[in-house]
Amino acid sequence: MTRERTWRKSSYSAETTDSDCVEVSLSQDALVRDSKNASGDVLAFSAPAWQSLLSWLG
Numbered sequence: 001m002t003r004e005r006t007w008r009k010s011s012y013s014a015e016t017t018d019s020d021c022v023e024v025s026l027s028q029d030a031l032v033r034d035s036k037n038a039s040g041d042v043l044a045f046s047a048p049a050w051q052s053l054l055s056w057l058g
Helices: 047-057
Strands: 022-026 029-034 042-046
Touching (some): 029 047
């Protein structure tokens, strides 16, 4: 994770800074983090695992 990544916040998230939300960065993998703690821990998913999660949620 040495290079800069683009992070996207959920469109379901309120525009206020105190709302609970996650952000995702998609590249060859998927990284997920807490939008209120951008320097905190990150969950990493392989591309197939991310697609499986999205299919399960959808």
